[in-house]
Amino acid sequence: MTMIDREAIERLGDNMAAQEVAGRSPWADARRRFLRNKAAVAGLIVLMLVLAFGLFGQHLAAWNNEDLDFNVMGMVAEKGQPSIESGHYFGTDELGRDLFARTVQGTRVSLLVGIVGAAIAVVVGTLYGAISGFAGGRTDQIMMRAVDILMSIPYMFVLILLLVMFGRSMWLLFLGIGLISWLDMARIVRGQTLTLKNREYIEAARATGVPGWRIILRHIVPNLLGVVAVYATLLIPLMILTESFMSFLGLGVQEPLTSWGALISEGAKTMNYGTLWQLAFPLFFFVITLFAFFFVGDGLRDALDPKDR
Amino acid sequence: MFGFILRRLAVAIPTLLLLIVISFVLMHSAPGGPFTQERALPPQVLANLDAKYGLDQPLAVQMWTYIVGILTRFDFGPSFVYPDLSVNDIIAQGFPVTLTYGAIGFSLSVLFGVILGIIAAIRHNSWVDTLAVGVSIGAQVLPNFVIAPILVLVFTLWLRWLPGGGWGGWPYWVMPIIALTLSHMASIARLTRSSMLEVLGSNHIRTARAKGLSESAVILRHALKPAMLPVISYLGPLFVTMITGSVVVDMYFSTGGIGRSFVDSALSRDYAVMMGITILVGALTIFFNLLVDVLYAWIDPKIRY
Numbered sequence: 143m144t145m146i147d148r149e150a151i152e153r154l155g156d157n158m159a160a161q162e163v164a165g166r167s168p169w170a171d172a173r174r175r176f177l178r179n180k181a182a183v184a185g186l187i188v189l190m191l192v193l194a195f196g197l198f199g200q201h202l203a204a205w206n207n208e209d210l211d212f213n214v215m216g217m218v219a220e221k222g223q224p225s226i227e228s229g230h231y232f233g234t235d236e237l238g239r240d241l242f243a244r245t246v247q248g249t250r251v252s253l254l255v256g257i258v259g260a261a262i263a264v265v266v267g268t269l270y271g272a273i274s275g276f277a278g279g280r281t282d283q284i285m286m287r288a289v290d291i292l293m294s295i296p297y298m299f300v301l302i303l304l305l306v307m308f309g310r311s312m313w314l315l316f317l318g319i320g321l322i323s324w325l326d327m328a329r330i331v332r333g334q335t336l337t338l339k340n341r342e343y344i345e346a347a348r349a350t351g352v353p354g355w356r357i358i359l360r361h362i363v364p365n366l367l368g369v370v371a372v373y374a375t376l377l378i379p380l381m382i383l384t385e386s387f388m389s390f391l392g393l394g395v396q397e398p399l400t401s402w403g404a405l406i407s408e409g410a411k412t413m414n415y416g417t418l419w420q421l422a423f424p425l426f427f428f429v430i431t432l433f434a435f436f437f438v439g440d441g442l443r444d445a446l447d448p449k450d451r
Numbered sequence: 452m453f454g455f456i457l458r459r460l461a462v463a464i465p466t467l468l469l470l471i472v473i474s475f476v477l478m479h480s481a482p483g484g485p486f487t488q489e490r491a492l493p494p495q496v497l498a499n500l501d502a503k504y505g506l507d508q509p510l511a512v513q514m515w516t517y518i519v520g521i522l523t524r525f526d527f528g529p530s531f532v533y534p535d536l537s538v539n540d541i542i543a544q545g546f547p548v549t550l551t552y553g554a555i556g557f558s559l560s561v562l563f564g565v566i567l568g569i570i571a572a573i574r575h576n577s578w579v580d581t582l583a584v585g586v587s588i589g590a591q592v593l594p595n596f597v598i599a600p601i602l603v604l605v606f607t608l609w610l611r612w613l614p615g616g617g618w619g620g621w622p623y624w625v626m627p628i629i630a631l632t633l634s635h636m637a638s639i640a641r642l643t644r645s646s647m648l649e650v651l652g653s654n655h656i657r658t659a660r661a662k663g664l665s666e667s668a669v670i671l672r673h674a675l676k677p678a679m680l681p682v683i684s685y686l687g688p689l690f691v692t693m694i695t696g697s698v699v700v701d702m703y704f705s706t707g708g709i710g711r712s713f714v715d716s717a718l719s720r721d722y723a724v725m726m727g728i729t730i731l732v733g734a735l736t737i738f739f740n741l742l743v744d745v746l747y748a749w750i751d752p753k754i755r756y
Contacts, residue, residue, distance in 0.1 A: 298695040390596040410600040432592035
């Protein structure tokens with residue numbers, strides 16, 4: 143959970159907060175810098191392609207993702223290879239299901255897990271951090287102590303427990319994955335809020351009698367968007383990784399649904415029988431997507447933070 | 452310093468208690484108990500079993516007995532599935548294994564990660580740097596449950612150099628450790644590289660160079676210590692992921708560490724074992740975070756305690 147360099151993100155937030163007097167819009171500047179970063183732009187293109195694959199891929203598939211191909215069954219290693227003629231562009235899985243259609247479905251589920259998980263973490267973390275930082279004093283102390291305490295709970299184990307105890311539902315998985323990663327977000331946001339809170343416009347809002355929650359939602363949260371966006375892009379791949387780990391344990395998304403993690407772990411199990419494509423295709427999509435997310439996240443961070451070169 | 456440690460301890464102990472309470476409540480609020488089976492047991496037998504393990508008492512009483520047992524006798528109770536074994540026995544079987552490959556993996560990933568990161572930072576923008584960054588991102592996106600079967604395929608099935616599973620002398624250690632370490636080594640290398648680059652750009656390094664110090668003196672004496680700070684704060688979580696990674700390693704290589712016991716107990720609803728391992732890992736996490744905090748405070752003069 144700690145691949146993200148928290149300090150760099152905090153610094154980014156500070157610099158962004160300091161930057162706002164510039165004549166040219168900082169967002170236009172950031173866009174220009176982002177587009178100059180080749181790796182990040184390539185990452186963005188890859189992400190769009192993967193997204194398109196997930197959304198529209200099933201129209202290209204010759205097979206349904208649930209149908210078994212009886213010609214292939216039992217002889218997957220000989221007859222199930224990827225081929226254009228049979229319509230199995232990516233080959234078939236152990237049961238004779240079309241791997242292309244399965245990969246499309248896995249792509250959808252994995253992206254959904256990543257995005258929903260990250261969204262939960264971002265919403266909870268931002269609100270928690272902003273409230274804590276804005277309230278200050280004892281409330282802040284207590285809220286941050288609570289975060290400290292929660293941070294030292296072995297979450298992977300608790301997530302496994304949750305899934306075993308309350309059944310393997312997809313929504314519980316989404317919720318669990320999201321709820322384990324809002325803590326870092328809350329800390330970062332709180333730090334930013336502390337620097338924002340004494341700005342003149344906040345004081346002006348307070349002087350005109352705007353209630354606290356409104357100041358948080360209308361004036362503080364929008365000013366945190368840059369940091370939040372960067373953190374969210376770096377969080378999505380971590381969510382996808384966590385889900386694939388759960389799928390490896392058999393606790394992730396359940397049949398007939400599938401995900402990259404589930405496909406990869408199936409592929410890895412059957413590798414010895416000479417059906418390498420069952421690992422290769424899902425793994426390929428998994429790896430390029432994670433790469434792309436990391437590059438885009440890094441690119442965004444550099445683009446929004448001109449001082450951090 | 453002493454006060455600082457005391458204050459951290461004052462947070463650590465309630466955290467541990469909270470962890471015990473949370474996992475206890477979670478475990479007991481789940482539908483179905485350890486003796487719920489496909490073929491229902493006669494109610495009298497079930498009642499007897501519940502009475503034997505104290506499951507018929509009110510939750511608060513059970514929790515109290517449990518916590519007192521842990522605190523006074525270091526006793527996590529009996530296993531619900533294996534009648535002859537206590538939780539302590541099961542942990543005592545698996546934990547030494549996990550600790551062996553965990554500790555070796557931990558040391559190796561820190562050592563090689565730091566060295567790789569420093570080299571990449573010194574030769575910034577050279578091919579070494581590009582290679583190091585590429586390799587480290589690559590290792591980060593390949594999860595250990597993918598690396599493990601690939602290792603088995605190459606070293607056991609093709610080359611026939613290493614045993615594919617089990618636990619014994621050092622040949623059995625190699626693949627679990629590689630599978631466990633690779634991605635963390637990569638994270639550390641990336642972390643070291645970026646923080647080293649930042650330190651190398653700072654004023655005190657320019658001064659040191661202006662004094663005419665040799666490059667190795669600049670790096671080792673002046674840049675290394677401040678550059679290590681982010682790496683140190685990574686060590687606590689790293690240790691925990693080593694233990695969690697044990698789940699994958701144990702499943703693939705049948706090494707028999709606590710990861711395997713955890714998954715088995717979770718699937719057979721052996722509450723006592725699950726809780727025992729969760730609490731053990733939680734306690735280790737808390738202890739390591741404490742250690743890392745102290746180390747951090749000791750190295751970074753800016754932290755007041």
